[in-house]
Amino acid sequence: MRNTPQSIRLHIALFGRRNVGKSSLINALTGQNLSIVSETPGTTTDPVLKAMELLPFGPVVFIDTAGIDDRGALGQQRVEKTLKMIDRCDVAVLVIDNRWDHYESELLKRLQTQRIPTIVVFNKSDQHPPDLNLVRKLERQKIPWVKTCATSNEGINALKEQIMRLAPDKSQIQPTIIGDLIHPGALVVLVTPIDLEAPAGRLILPQVQTIRDILDHDAFCLVVKERELKYALAQLKNPPALVVTDSQAFLKVAADTPQNVPMTSFSILFARLKGDLTVFVQGALAIERLKPDSHILIAEACTHHVVGDDIGRVKIPRWLRQYVGAPLNFTHVQGHDFPEDLSRFDLVIHCGGCTINRRLMQSRILKCKEAGVPITNYGVTIAYSLGIFERALQIFPEALEAYKQEQTF
Amino acid sequence: MRNTPQSIRLHIALFGRRNVGKSSLINALTGQNLSIVSETPGTTTDPVLKAMELLPFGPVVFIDTAGIDDRGALGQQRVEKTLKMIDRCDVAVLVIDNRWDHYESELLKRLQTQRIPTIVVFNKSDQHPPDLNLVRKLERQKIPWVKTCATSNEGINALKEQIMRLAPDKSQIQPTIIGDLIHPGALVVLVTPIDLEAPAGRLILPQVQTIRDILDHDAFCLVVKERELKYALAQLKNPPALVVTDSQAFLKVAADTPQNVPMTSFSILFARLKGDLTVFVQGALAIERLKPDSHILIAEACTHHVVGDDIGRVKIPRWLRQYVGAPLNFTHVQGHDFPEDLSRFDLVIHCGGCTINRRLMQSRILKCKEAGVPITNYGVTIAYSLGIFERALQIFPEALEAYKQEQTF
Numbered sequence: 001m002r003n004t005p006q007s008i009r010l011h012i013a014l015f016g017r018r019n020v021g022k023s024s025l026i027n028a029l030t031g032q033n034l035s036i037v038s039e040t041p042g043t044t045t046d047p048v049l050k051a052m053e054l055l056p057f058g059p060v061v062f063i064d065t066a067g068i069d070d071r072g073a074l075g076q077q078r079v080e081k082t083l084k085m086i087d088r089c090d091v092a093v094l095v096i097d098n099r100w101d102h103y104e105s106e107l108l109k110r111l112q113t114q115r116i117p118t119i120v121v122f123n124k125s126d127q128h129p130p131d132l133n134l135v136r137k138l139e140r141q142k143i144p145w146v147k148t149c150a151t152s153n154e155g156i157n158a159l160k161e162q163i164m165r166l167a168p169d170k171s172q173i174q175p176t177i178i179g180d181l182i183h184p185g186a187l188v189v190l191v192t193p194i195d196l197e198a199p200a201g202r203l204i205l206p207q208v209q210t211i212r213d214i215l216d217h218d219a220f221c222l223v224v225k226e227r228e229l230k231y232a233l234a235q236l237k238n239p240p241a242l243v244v245t246d247s248q249a250f251l252k253v254a255a256d257t258p259q260n261v262p263m264t265s266f267s268i269l270f271a272r273l274k275g276d277l278t279v280f281v282q283g284a285l286a287i288e289r290l291k292p293d294s295h296i297l298i299a300e301a302c303t304h305h306v307v308g309d310d311i312g313r314v315k316i317p318r319w320l321r322q323y324v325g326a327p328l329n330f331t332h333v334q335g336h337d338f339p340e341d342l343s344r345f346d347l348v349i350h351c352g353g354c355t356i357n358r359r360l361m362q363s364r365i366l367k368c369k370e371a372g373v374p375i376t377n378y379g380v381t382i383a384y385s386l387g388i389f390e391r392a393l394q395i396f397p398e399a400l401e402a403y404k405q406e407q408t409f
Numbered sequence: 410m411r412n413t414p415q416s417i418r419l420h421i422a423l424f425g426r427r428n429v430g431k432s433s434l435i436n437a438l439t440g441q442n443l444s445i446v447s448e449t450p451g452t453t454t455d456p457v458l459k460a461m462e463l464l465p466f467g468p469v470v471f472i473d474t475a476g477i478d479d480r481g482a483l484g485q486q487r488v489e490k491t492l493k494m495i496d497r498c499d500v501a502v503l504v505i506d507n508r509w510d511h512y513e514s515e516l517l518k519r520l521q522t523q524r525i526p527t528i529v530v531f532n533k534s535d536q537h538p539p540d541l542n543l544v545r546k547l548e549r550q551k552i553p554w555v556k557t558c559a560t561s562n563e564g565i566n567a568l569k570e571q572i573m574r575l576a577p578d579k580s581q582i583q584p585t586i587i588g589d590l591i592h593p594g595a596l597v598v599l600v601t602p603i604d605l606e607a608p609a610g611r612l613i614l615p616q617v618q619t620i621r622d623i624l625d626h627d628a629f630c631l632v633v634k635e636r637e638l639k640y641a642l643a644q645l646k647n648p649p650a651l652v653v654t655d656s657q658a659f660l661k662v663a664a665d666t667p668q669n670v671p672m673t674s675f676s677i678l679f680a681r682l683k684g685d686l687t688v689f690v691q692g693a694l695a696i697e698r699l700k701p702d703s704h705i706l707i708a709e710a711c712t713h714h715v716v717g718d719d720i721g722r723v724k725i726p727r728w729l730r731q732y733v734g735a736p737l738n739f740t741h742v743q744g745h746d747f748p749e750d751l752s753r754f755d756l757v758i759h760c761g762g763c764t765i766n767r768r769l770m771q772s773r774i775l776k777c778k779e780a781g782v783p784i785t786n787y788g789v790t791i792a793y794s795l796g797i798f799e800r801a802l803q804i805f806p807e808a809l810e811a812y813k814q815e816q817t818f
Binding site for chain 2: 008185187192194200201202203208209211212213214215216218219220221222223224225227228231232234235236237238
């Protein structure tokens with residue numbers, strides 16, 4: 001459990017005004033002195049993330065935020081960072097000290113718009129019991145509430161239980177990679193070319209995660225390089241349930257895999273895992289509608305060091321320029337700098353998102369939808385550039401349908 | 410290449426008196442300002458390790474050491490740390506500034522005793538050309554020498570070439586895990602139980618490394634949990650070339666694997682990789698000769714946090730006490746604290762050594778041999794405790810022979 005990546009943990013964010021006791025509540029929830037707590041309003045500046053085990057649920061991340069009533073130019077920046085956390089949280093805790101005016105109303109409205117399950121916490125209940133009018137109002141709106149006192153631990157367990165009750169199903173936080181596509185006892189063939197870029201003595205993480213997911217679903221797999229695939233398949237009494245290959249080897253693998261055997265790529269599996277495969281397929285097809293000087297946003301979740309033949313900076317822009325046969329405009333963003341205004345873009349191409357949680361990727365997809373901008377990701381773009389959609393999408397009928405519909409235009 | 414673990418890099422150590430220019434030489438060899446260089450003798454205190462690529466050889470580690478003529482109580486400690494590096498280096502560079510007396514003679518003798526290929530470097534050759542008598546003496550002993558000037562880069566390439574010439578074959582630095590046991594096109598079955606200790610979404614490193622080694626040797630593998638093994642084997646037209654399983658599942662896997670199929674455990678493969686399987690098998694058999702109050706050294710290569718059911722601190726001592734049916738004495742060492750005097754021990758049990766290089770493990774085995782103390786490792790001890798030697802050693806005739814010989818006593 002200690003090694004669970006942050007990206008597949010349940011994200012729980014605490015929001016509220018300055019000095020309502022958000023940090024003290026997180027300390028009480030986690031039993032650790034993780035946030036700086038003081039009597040001066042506005043001690044938490046940048047959001048603080050803390051990973052822990054919340055039993056019996058499992059791995060979670062608590063997000064401590066700055067007060068939504070923070071002031072001044074700097075305060076305004078902090079409020080913006082706080083509001084960005086709405087995109088990342090699976091559950092929201094709105095902490096109040098009995099006051100309820102436009103700060104609370106507006107925040108609740110934003111959370112409801114984004115469909116974040118929300119709990120209202122009346123903290124510092126030793127100083128003032130919950131306002132009964134407010135309680136009635138929340139109950140009418142079916143918003144759960146809890147009365148707590150962070151210093152005496154009152155209500156902390158009730159809050160934990162309420163969080164667990166509202167938490168989305170684990171399958172939404174981290175759906176299965178491949179388990180839902182196969183039955184127990186199925187044999188999956190994984191084709192893993194070993195090229196010069198692969199670190200010595202290792203496999204790349206998506207391959208390892210896929211093997212593990214297959215074993216977790218009581219199935220098993222044959223791991224083979226593309227060169228030995230044909231020979232390996234000949235060793236089997238029956239055809240495998242599914243063949244998954246690295247995109248780079250797709251055409252060779254397709255030639256060596258019998259037509260009646262379902263086949264897809266790791267990039268398609270992982271696009272589905274974090275994002276929305278159908279949306280991404282539609283997004284890739286929007287490449288056909290790019291024009292000279294179209295504007296493309298390339299978004300990367302992590303701030304990695306840019307290397308010579310960088311996929312987002314070099315490879316995809318080069319291929320797109322060649323494909324469109326004209327100059328294009330690219331904007332690159334990294335980390336959490338996803339633009340609020342997407343209207344000026346004709347297409348968004350996102351990285352695989354291995355370091356961010358599914359909620360944040362879903363938020364970004366939603367923002368693109370609302371702005372009417374198509375979105376796709378690196379893996380799906382590459383799959384499209386290689387012309388493998390028809391075969392690789394066969395086991396995903398909805399995405400295949402989306403592809404075929406666009407083809408008929 | 411960037412990700413190559415330190416443990417499988419060629420280790421090159423530079424030895425010599427203070428202020429002969431060892432750090433400057435490493436800077437010249439690596440082209441980086443890695444060591445602190447000064448005119449004051451004795452600037453390098455603890456040995457400094459620097460990983461880099463030495464083309465065309467590949468991944469290496471340079472070890473910069475303190476002067477062997479260091480003085481005072483602290484100096485003596487530094488000299489001891491320096492001499493310990495002899496156990497870890499694959500190639501030694503003895504740097505001199507034309508002086509040669511007991512410091513150099515003694516160091517050379519130690520290096521020769523441990524059969525470390527050694528180059529003598531006449532550094533600062535701009536200040537004094539190599540002493541011809543000394544050169545003749547080295548040549549009579551067939552010890553290669555190079556003339557260098559670290560500040561002008563003179564001789565640096567010649568030194569690199571000489572290091573490459575003396576470097577042991579890559580197969581000695583990191584032999585294959587499994588590749589020599591199988592032929593191209595072979596099908597290997599890997600049985601990987603998923604227990605609660607396995608981190609979510611991952612496989613443990615030895616399993617990943619074994620898969621990669623199989624692919625690197627143009628073979629392929631079926632990865633399966635122990636529960637599905639029987640069913641998976643039934644899917645194959647021909648029996649597999651080899652079955653490898655986690656030790657914990659050995660008995661169940663042995664029952665489900667046809668008798669004519671070779672079978673072994675990951676622990677046996679990895680004991681062979683780092684150590685000497687035959688010596689370790691003999692070492693495990695020495696458990697039979699333990700008596701009440703026998704003294705056992707448990708050596709761990711890394712200083713990991715000791716957990717509740719720690720294998721070296723708890724599991725192996727508990728099993729040994731039960732097996733011998735009497736109290737035993739255990740001494741635990743971690744990191745590089747391997748005792749010089751082993752005579753008081755009846756048995757040494759080493760960890761798998763995944764973080765240290767093969768040379769250091771071989772040095773420790775040699776020290777045990779010289780002291781007449783049997784040595785084994787965790788994996789082989791566990792395999793022995795489970796009673797699986799006969800079957801798991803079948804593909805290693807020498808180790809099996811050693812086992813059978815002891816059995817006849």
